[in-house]
Amino acid sequence: MIHQSILRYRGARYAWWALGLIVLSAALYSTQGGRQQPGGGTWQGYVLGSVGALLIVWLTLLGVRKRRYSSRLGSVQGWTSAHIWLGMALVVVATLHCAGRFGWNVHTLAYAFMCAVIGSGIFGLYVYLLSPREVSANNTGLSRAALFAELFELDRKGRELARACDPMVNVAVKSSIERTTIGGGVFAQLLGSDRSLYMRADTAVAAGRGAVVIANRDQEAVIADVGRRVPQASRRTEAANLQAMMVLLCRRQAVLRRIRNDIRLYAWLRLWLYIHVPLTFALLIALIVHILTSFMYW
Amino acid sequence: MEVLLRQMRPGPDGAVEFQDTELSADALSVGSGPDCTIQLLGEGVAPRHATIRGGREQLSIICRRGRKVALNGKPVGSAAIQVGDLVEIGGNRLRRVEPPAGFDVAIEVEANTQVAASAFEQAFRTDLSATWLTKRSAAWVVGSLVLLLGLLVPYSSIAPQRAGRSIPAFLPSDQFWTAGTLIPAHELAAGKRCGSCHEQLFGHVRDAACKDCHKAIADHVEDSKLHQTSLGEKQRCAECHREHHESPAGLIIRDDQLCTDCHAKSDSKFGPLKVQPVSAFSPSPAHPAFTVSLVKPRATRGEAPGVTENGAVRVDWQVRREPIASAREQSNLMFSHAQHLDPTHVTRTDDGGALGCADCHTPEPDGEHFVPVTMQRSCGTAGCHELRFDPRAPQMPHGNPRDAILLIQDYFVRRAVDPNKPLATLERRRLPDEDVQQESPCAGPSFQCALQRAQTEIESQFKTRGCGGCHNVIDTHNNDLSARFQVWPVRLTRDYFPDVRFSHQLHAVQKDKSGDAACLSCHAVKKSDSSADVFVPDLPKCLECHSERLQTDRVTLQCSSCHTYHPKTIIGRLREAEVQ
Numbered sequence: 053m054i055h056q057s058i059l060r061y062r063g064a065r066y067a068w069w070a071l072g073l074i075v076l077s078a079a080l081y082s083t084q085g086g087r088q089q090p091g092g093g094t095w096q097g098y099v100l101g102s103v104g105a106l107l108i109v110w111l112t113l114l115g116v117r118k119r120r121y122s123s124r125l126g127s128v129q130g131w132t133s134a135h136i137w138l139g140m141a142l143v144v145v146a147t148l149h150c151a152g153r154f155g156w157n158v159h160t161l162a163y164a165f166m167c168a169v170i171g172s173g174i175f176g177l178y179v180y181l182l183s184p185r186e187v188s189a190n191n192t193g194l195s196r197a198a199l200f201a202e203l204f205e206l207d208r209k210g211r212e213l214a215r216a217c218d219p220m221v222n223v224a225v226k227s228s229i230e231r232t233t234i235g236g237g238v239f240a241q242l243l244g245s246d247r248s249l250y251m252r253a254d255t256a257v258a259a260g261r262g263a264v265v266i267a268n269r270d271q272e273a274v275i276a277d278v279g280r281r282v283p284q285a286s287r288r289t290e291a292a293n294l295q296a297m298m299v300l301l302c303r304r305q306a307v308l309r310r311i312r313n314d315i316r317l318y319a320w321l322r323l324w325l326y327i328h329v330p331l332t333f334a335l336l337i338a339l340i341v342h343i344l345t346s347f348m349y350w
Numbered sequence: 351m352e353v354l355l356r357q358m359r360p361g362p363d364g365a366v367e368f369q370d371t372e373l374s375a376d377a378l379s380v381g382s383g384p385d386c387t388i389q390l391l392g393e394g395v396a397p398r399h400a401t402i403r404g405g406r407e408q409l410s411i412i413c414r415r416g417r418k419v420a421l422n423g424k425p426v427g428s429a430a431i432q433v434g435d436l437v438e439i440g441g442n443r444l445r446r447v448e449p450p451a452g453f454d455v456a457i458e459v460e461a462n463t464q465v466a467a468s469a470f471e472q473a474f475r476t477d478l479s480a481t482w483l484t485k486r487s488a489a490w491v492v493g494s495l496v497l498l499l500g501l502l503v504p505y506s507s508i509a510p511q512r513a514g515r516s517i518p519a520f521l522p523s524d525q526f527w528t529a530g531t532l533i534p535a536h537e538l539a540a541g542k543r544c545g546s547c548h549e550q551l552f553g554h555v556r557d558a559a560c561k562d563c564h565k566a567i568a569d570h571v572e573d574s575k576l577h578q579t580s581l582g583e584k585q586r587c588a589e590c591h592r593e594h595h596e597s598p599a600g601l602i603i604r605d606d607q608l609c610t611d612c613h614a615k616s617d618s619k620f621g622p623l624k625v626q627p628v629s630a631f632s633p634s635p636a637h638p639a640f641t642v643s644l645v646k647p648r649a650t651r652g653e654a655p656g657v658t659e660n661g662a663v664r665v666d667w668q669v670r671r672e673p674i675a676s677a678r679e680q681s682n683l684m685f686s687h688a689q690h691l692d693p694t695h696v697t698r699t700d701d702g703g704a705l706g707c708a709d710c711h712t713p714e715p716d717g718e719h720f721v722p723v724t725m726q727r728s729c730g731t732a733g734c735h736e737l738r739f740d741p742r743a744p745q746m747p748h749g750n751p752r753d754a755i756l757l758i759q760d761y762f763v764r765r766a767v768d769p770n771k772p773l774a775t776l777e778r779r780r781l782p783d784e785d786v787q788q789e790s791p792c793a794g795p796s797f798q799c800a801l802q803r804a805q806t807e808i809e810s811q812f813k814t815r816g817c818g819g820c821h822n823v824i825d826t827h828n829n830d831l832s833a834r835f836q837v838w839p840v841r842l843t844r845d846y847f848p849d850v851r852f853s854h855q856l857h858a859v860q861k862d863k864s865g866d867a868a869c870l871s872c873h874a875v876k877k878s879d880s881s882a883d884v885f886v887p888d889l890p891k892c893l894e895c896h897s898e899r900l901q902t903d904r905v906t907l908q909c910s911s912c913h914t915y916h917p918k919t920i921i922g923r924l925r926e927a928e929v930q
Binding site for chain 1: 468475491504
């Protein structure tokens with residue numbers, strides 16, 4: 053598993069590094085006290101703060117390293133493993149740096165941003181641990197492009213078959229194809245919601261007004277509509293076309309489910325980055341402000 | 351508007367097939383999105399590409415920002431569509447045609463039949479990057495807010511505040527940079543203005559800012575002596591007193607190491623100042639034996655001891671520090687603790703009980719010192735030591751020999767000339783310091799007899815019975831009787847350890863002792879007959895109950911439990927100077 057190799061990269065080397073960093077930081081912290089209360093203002097506090105700040109800058113550089121494919125500064129996998137483990141150790145280093153003293157100030161703001169960045173990173177790690185299994189179970193080895201290609205082909209066949217059917221079936225099927233929603237906004241992707249529609253022509257005729265667009269969630273309505281017509285078919289060819297249409301619509305329903313599920317899983321897989329990256333930038337700014345103001349009012 | 355949409359596509363036989371859809375709408379959305387009124391797939395077709403709105407007379411197509419269509423082969427963002435105009439979007443063709451009766455607008459839609467599967471996928475928003483969520487913009491927004499509210503706005507508040515102007519409460523001031531709350535006293539003094547102490551940016555808080563309020567504080571090592579040491583440059587107040595630590599306890603360093611860092615290496619640190627080394631609160635030599643500060647007369651140089659030309663007694667007092675083991679008081683007072691604490695010799699006049707420590711020694715409110723023992727306050731109360739040589743005579747003034755002599759003379763002369771003089775003086779009651787004496791017979795004139803009797807009484811009072819009981823009296827043999835006797839001034843040591851903190855109040859109860867037993871456990875006065883004895887306990891006595899480390903049956907003491915970093919004597923001197 054990819055996620056396992058990230059965490060256990062080279063025998064979980066960076067987990068040991070992180071543990072060592074925590075132990076060293078705790079040992080350094082314990083030398084405080086006596087003449088001065090523990091805090092960021094002691095020499096131990098300055099050391100812990102410097103280590104924390106350098107660590108933050110280095111952790112941020114993962115974003116740069118990922119884009120430099122020709123770089124020989126270690127593998128991206130190694131960087132990512134170190135990023136995860138040392139990032140989690142950073143919480144301890146920063147907490148020891150400030151000696152657990154917080155307030156409504158820019159220093160605690162920087163700490164809060166750091167916690168939010170690390171928290172979002174841990175959430176990202178969590179979804180990376182879970183999602184690959186779910187993704188592969190969902191798409192059974194097919195890529196999303198392959199699923200869309202299949203859907204495209206099903207749509208083409210559906211349109212052709214619809215022309216051979218009753219006009220009302222033709223309108224229903226074609227509109228159901230054209231008004232199928234996939235993905236959409238942030239919440240639609242995250243929730244995998246389906247706001248598909250289709251035009252139900254027979255109702256329109258009965259009511260004496262144009263076609264009526266009704267909800268077609270998970271293609272159930274159009275499948276039910278076509279399915280209802282199968283027993284009513286007066287000719288064998290019509291019945292055969294409707295049977296074939298039913299098979300096609302059901303196949304299409306299954307592909308759409310997979311695509312929507314795939315979009316939902318990938319949305320969750322990438323959502324944390326939309327928090328992690330902006331907050332990292334804010335953390336860097338807050339860190340600069342923290343350092344600057346610490347020396348401004350020395 | 352009433353719209354007829356005619357979808358045209360080639361049939362299996364090559365002939366064009368039509369499919370009409372009637373719509374009644376104000377606008378028609380065009381794009382690859384399935385919810386569009388006219389759904390078109392193809393390369394470059396956005397999910398929401400354009401909108402067609404208007405009516406029979408005026409129909410126009412308006413593209414979304416950044417999108418274009420080809421109107422009759424010419425790319426446009428928005429344009430009016432006339433009958434016969436052809437609009438192309440991603441290989442799809444829309445042509446406005448003359449509407450049939452009952453319709454305002456008719457559009458023929460010829461969909462692109464060569465749409466690739468990839469273009470099909472692009473018709474949908476299947477990734478978060480296609481939504482309003484953005485990493486870069488969010489990063490800039492949040493980062494800018496932090497920079498603005500965390501640095502720029504607070505920075506801009508400094509100048510108005512220093513000019514005495516207030517800033518709106520909803521804006522973050524430079525207080526947002528605080529590293530923690532101040533202690534309440536400093537919060538009150540600073541008035542929530544950082545500039546009160548932080549006078550300059552990127553500069554340490556200067557001592558002057560501290561001494562604006564703490565005027566009477568003195569340095570641990572006086573400036574005049576600092577250069578003799580190897581302690582280096584004078585430390586700033588804030589190097590030890592770290593503010594913004596949220597608790598007053600954190601403001602003052604109480605760690606023993608603060609002291610022993612220098613005092614354990616006394617020779618190398620203090621050099622010629624000859625400061626005794628201290629490494630721990632343990633038996634000597636780790637901690638030196640105590641020395642007491644005694645108030646003593648300065649040694650005279652060849653002059654008559656203490657007597658000046660005009661007959662007054664002059665004593666030049668000085669404070670001398672002596673080891674307790676060899677320390678002797680020179681208060682010029684004769685007093686026996688042993689006698690006063692022996693109930694067979696001295697009892698209280700009110701209840702007849704034995705005297706206790708508290709009968710003479712009254713603690714001061716600071717719990718550390720005692721109200722000075724004086725004749726009037728401590729000895730003359732409850733009729734113990736009345737300054738009266740006769741029950742009918744007034745009290746003699748204390749501390750003024752001349753007035754006392756004149757009062758005695760006056761008394762005897764008045765008695766000699768008093769026609770209502772009592773026949774005998776045997777009714778005199780015995781006072782503790784007085785022996786019953788019979789007046790000697792006198793055959794001379796009454797005035798002379800009175801003066802003679804007065805002189806006898808004066809000599810008795812000054813030499814044996816009265817003043818001489820407690821004081822060293824000098825008989826100058828002056829012919830002027832009023833100036834003949836002088837008493838050595840008395841000065842009792844009030845504070846044996848002026849630089850040290852010690853609470854008598856906290857020591858009033860010790861383990862199983864309280865009251866006089868607690869006092870006597872440290873001050874061995876019961877067998878002392880001499881007022882020269884010094885009863886202050888030495889280091890071993892303290893170590894019986896105290897330890898520098900946490901230890902069973904011992905109370906832990908730190909250096910700062912007894913010693914003050916900023917010398918009390920200097921503080922006191924500065925205070926006196928302020929008062930003057």
